[in-house]
Amino acid sequence: MPTLPPKAAYVVRQRQTRQHHCHWPGCTRQVPPAMWGCREHWYRLPKPLRDRIWRAYRPGQEADQRPSREYLEAARDVQAWIAENTTKELPL
Numbered sequence: 001m002p003t004l005p006p007k008a009a010y011v012v013r014q015r016q017t018r019q020h021h022c023h024w025p026g027c028t029r030q031v032p033p034a035m036w037g038c039r040e041h042w043y044r045l046p047k048p049l050r051d052r053i054w055r056a057y058r059p060g061q062e063a064d065q066r067p068s069r070e071y072l073e074a075a076r077d078v079q080a081w082i083a084e085n086t087t088k089e090l091p092l
């Protein structure tokens, strides 16, 4: 198996420790709290937004509930992007 960078390795070994669903509006799929959302919806986001979330994400923030301001801003911009770009393809 190829060796993942530490942050990626951390995320992929996280489990479903509590109820936590994908952050895509309306998606109820359960995903580990260390992940933003389900695979399908994550890859619908433009790469620059995914990169911002990934860079701002700090391993453990899902446990101590203290994401950085950068993360919160990126997460807000993701929701704005979804709202602007999916109105024509409902329902998801």
Ligand SMILES: [Zn+2]
Pocket: 022, 023, 024, 027, 028, 029, 037, 038, 039, 040, 041, 042
């Ligand atoms: Zn989803």
